[in-house]
Amino acid sequence: MLRLRAKSIGSYARSLLAEPRSFGRVEHVFTNTLYLRLGQDDMVVVTAYPSRSLFAVNVYADDYPSREGFTAYVRPMSSVRFDEEQLIIGEGLTVDVSSAEVYKGLGIQAGAKVPEEALTRRAYLLLHLSGFLASALRSPSSRAVNARICETIGKGRSFDEEAARSLVGLGEGFTPSGDDFYVGLASTLSFACLKLRIYEACERLHRLRIALEDPLSLTTWASRVYIRYALSGMLDEAMERLLLNFYTEESADGLLDSALGLARRGHESGVFLLTGATVALAELHALKEVWRERLCNYIT
Amino acid sequence: MSLKELVEEANKKAVENMMEADPHLVDVKLAKDFIPGFKSDMILHAGPPITWERMSGPLRGAVIGALLYEGLADTPEQAEKMATRGEVVFKPNHEFGGACPMAGVVTPNMPIYVVHDKRFGNYSYSNFNEGIGKVLRYGAYDHEVLSRLRWMLEELYPAMQAAVREAVRDRGGIAIKPLIAQGLHMGDDGHNRYIAITRLFLTEIAPYLVQADIPRDAFVRVYNFIKNNNFFTLNVGMAAAKVMTLAAHNIKYSTIVTVMTRNGTDSGIWVSGLGDRWFTAPAPVPRGVYFPGFTHEDANPDIGDSSITETAGFGGFAMAAAPAIVSWVGGSVEFAIENTKRMYQITYAKHKYFTIPYLNFEGTPTGIDIRYVLKTGITPTINTGIAHKKPGIGQIGAGIVSFPFELFKEAFKAFVEAYGA
Numbered sequence: 001m002l003r004l005r006a007k008s009i010g011s012y013a014r015s016l017l018a019e020p021r022s023f024g025r026v027e028h029v030f031t032n033t034l035y036l037r038l039g040q041d042d043m044v045v046v047t048a049y050p051s052r053s054l055f056a057v058n059v060y061a062d063d064y065p066s067r068e069g070f071t072a073y074v075r076p077m078s079s080v081r082f083d084e085e086q087l088i089i090g091e092g093l094t095v096d097v098s099s100a101e102v103y104k105g106l107g108i109q110a111g112a113k114v115p116e117e118a119l120t121r122r123a124y125l126l127l128h129l130s131g132f133l134a135s136a137l138r139s140p141s142s143r144a145v146n147a148r149i150c151e152t153i154g155k156g157r158s159f160d161e162e163a164a165r166s167l168v169g170l171g172e173g174f175t176p177s178g179d180d181f182y183v184g185l186a187s188t189l190s191f192a193c194l195k196l197r198i199y200e201a202c203e204r205l206h207r208l209r210i211a212l213e214d215p216l217s218l219t220t221w222a223s224r225v226y227i228r229y230a231l232s233g234m235l236d237e238a239m240e241r242l243l244l245n246f247y248t249e250e251s252a253d254g255l256l257d258s259a260l261g262l263a264r265r266g267h268e269s270g271v272f273l274l275t276g277a278t279v280a281l282a283e284l285h286a287l288k289e290v291w292r293e294r295l296c297n298y299i300t
Numbered sequence: 301m302s303l304k305e306l307v308e309e310a311n312k313k314a315v316e317n318m319m320e321a322d323p324h325l326v327d328v329k330l331a332k333d334f335i336p337g338f339k340s341d342m343i344l345h346a347g348p349p350i351t352w353e354r355m356s357g358p359l360r361g362a363v364i365g366a367l368l369y370e371g372l373a374d375t376p377e378q379a380e381k382m383a384t385r386g387e388v389v390f391k392p393n394h395e396f397g398g399a400c401p402m403a404g405v406v407t408p409n410m411p412i413y414v415v416h417d418k419r420f421g422n423y424s425y426s427n428f429n430e431g432i433g434k435v436l437r438y439g440a441y442d443h444e445v446l447s448r449l450r451w452m453l454e455e456l457y458p459a460m461q462a463a464v465r466e467a468v469r470d471r472g473g474i475a476i477k478p479l480i481a482q483g484l485h486m487g488d489d490g491h492n493r494y495i496a497i498t499r500l501f502l503t504e505i506a507p508y509l510v511q512a513d514i515p516r517d518a519f520v521r522v523y524n525f526i527k528n529n530n531f532f533t534l535n536v537g538m539a540a541a542k543v544m545t546l547a548a549h550n551i552k553y554s555t556i557v558t559v560m561t562r563n564g565t566d567s568g569i570w571v572s573g574l575g576d577r578w579f580t581a582p583a584p585v586p587r588g589v590y591f592p593g594f595t596h597e598d599a600n601p602d603i604g605d606s607s608i609t610e611t612a613g614f615g616g617f618a619m620a621a622a623p624a625i626v627s628w629v630g631g632s633v634e635f636a637i638e639n640t641k642r643m644y645q646i647t648y649a650k651h652k653y654f655t656i657p658y659l660n661f662e663g664t665p666t667g668i669d670i671r672y673v674l675k676t677g678i679t680p681t682i683n684t685g686i687a688h689k690k691p692g693i694g695q696i697g698a699g700i701v702s703f704p705f706e707l708f709k710e711a712f713k714a715f716v717e718a719y720g721a
Contacts, residue, residue, distance in 0.1 A: 136671035297303040
């Protein structure tokens with residue numbers, strides 16, 4: 001039995017685990033991350049990576065057996081239960097959350113506001129960065145996803161159901177690249193709407209929710225939940241840091257670093273997350289329609 | 301064509317050129333007789349541009365030694381005064397088509413190798429290698445150093461010049477790429493392990509030394525000098541790497557790095573599609589193995605043009621070919637292999653001609669692409685000699701160092717300025 005301690009637990013994960021559940025099980029096992037399915041469709045991620053989110057439990061790196069990973073201790077379909085501050089996963093793993101810090105997000109500094117002209121410049125910077133990074137992706141599937149993204153944004157249809165049907169589930173990876181694009185898009189709109197009360201963001205978020213409702217059935221459970229969480233404003237730390245840097249930091253110095261931090265997620269996931277975030281920010285803050293052409297000039 | 305297509309086409313061409321370049325050692329001359337634009341008050345050095353005031357100890361030591369060598373100063377103090385008063389103009393080797401290791405100081409009367417790329421027509425140069433330890437390129441300048449330099453000018457230089465000219469008459473010069481390719485199969489990496497390549501070079505040059513009909517005792521001294529200096533051919537290899545990267549340079553839209561270098565204070569890079577524009581950041585201090593009596597506290601920040609070897613797709617990028625190198629630079633055999641594997645993540649292609657037996661003869665990681673560096677956060681990791689931070693002392697060890705990420709961020713911003721609109 002491997003016993004680990006949680007360094008951090010997301011507030012949403014905390015509330016999910018505390019509820020009495022008819023069942024919980026391990027849905028996916030990776031070396032450094034477990035995906036737990038709770039109830040009908042909720043997800044808690046147990047991870048050895050440091051990046052936090054509202055639905056994650058982050059274990060201490062010191063305790064974690066990095067050589068063997070979770071795969072040596074947990075099987076898919078193992079049961080999950082929560083008892084007296086212990087998350088018991090199958091018969092091989094227990095995570096003690098009793099002294100974990102509850103993570104509620106990074107928070108926005110009161111009064112922090114960047115002028116609109118600066119936001120436009122920052123949007124263009126991200127446009128160039130995300131395009132530059134995306135231009136380096138050489139797999140046939142990433143080329144196909146980028147081509148599809150450009151088709152949709154070129155016609156101004158980023159928030160249409162037709163676009164969602166063509167992108168959701170498209171691409172390689174545990175979370176398909178098309179889904180990653182939507183997580184980026186949705187996270188940014190939900191942040192701008194729910195945290196900053198930007199009306200245009202709320203309007204687009206509403207359209208996006210409707211557009212994605214049916215097409216979400218075209219993808220995997222975990223990816224579907226990620227999109228759903230993004231639509232409801234549950235961002236992970238890297239995404240939130242990017243958006244805080246974009247919207248509230250006086251200096252743009254940290255923006256490039258936080259964008260790069262996001263882009264490095266997974267093999268290609270991060271690049272598509274960043275593209276999605278960039279498209280949302282460009283829609284909201286880039287003055288000239290030429291931004292669509294500029295981005296697509298890089299990625300197709 | 302979209303920008304993506306233009307970048308891909310440009311990078312493909314840049315890396316293809318780099319791999320297909322065909323460097324030959326074709327002459328040995330004095331610097332003043334070859335380097336175009338080289339003025340008598342100039343000292344060329346390794347790394348990006350730097351002023352005397354900002355120079356680190358080893359580079360200052362090398363400048364002092366160079367001024368003594370040229371007879372422009374009688375004492376180190378006089379040499380320092382000359383430099384302080386601005387009587388010397390300092391310029392990077394790379395801006396004149398050269399690449400020299402460590403301090404990389406070149407003055408008018410220093411002998412240099414001339415390498416010609418027979419495929420693309422470019423020329424490059426590098427200076428003579430003095431050996432390891434207390435040498436000019438590590439910032440030492442005492443009587444022993446200057447005597448050796450004098451011998452190299454008076455005996456080694458004419459012998460090598462005569463031999464190389466014989467080789468040119470016989471077969472157009474000495475092809476360097478096959479030596480490097482073979483060396484990688486014999487346990488060298490082409491940067492800090494040069495034992496096999498130097499032996500191969502000696503095999504090539506020896507008959508021409510004989511044919512050049514130099515005096516017998518001079519021949520013996522020259523032969524033994526080469527034989528006893530495992531790094532003798534490093535400089536030739538660097539000049540070869542320089543013409544390989546010259547073939548890849550100045551290709552519009554290309555994001556491939558064509559110069560990576562350091563001057564003991566700053567690191568610097570050039571990117572093909574951005575021309576001769578320098579992107580610089582503070583040079584880090586290498587970590588490694590030290591000679592007895594020295595520690596990391598004594599080490600100077602990274603210095604030398606020798607990272608041109610990694611830029612061209614060998615050197616530290618081929619450490620998996622040279623597991624024995626860890627006895628010189630530290631680390632483990634696993635690290636040497638892992639480093640090569642990591643470098644694949646930031647390079648555009650695998651070399652067609654430089655292959656690594658341990659990795660099933662995979663080509664070496666070739667063509668550092670700034671896009672991949674930004675995406676992965678992995679920066680080029682190389683092996684290097686380590687100089688004492690004070691002038692006059694010399695080499696104190698060898699180790700591993702990674703280039704600062706800032707260089708590639710700045711290059712990205714410049715790319716956007718140049719092509720983003």
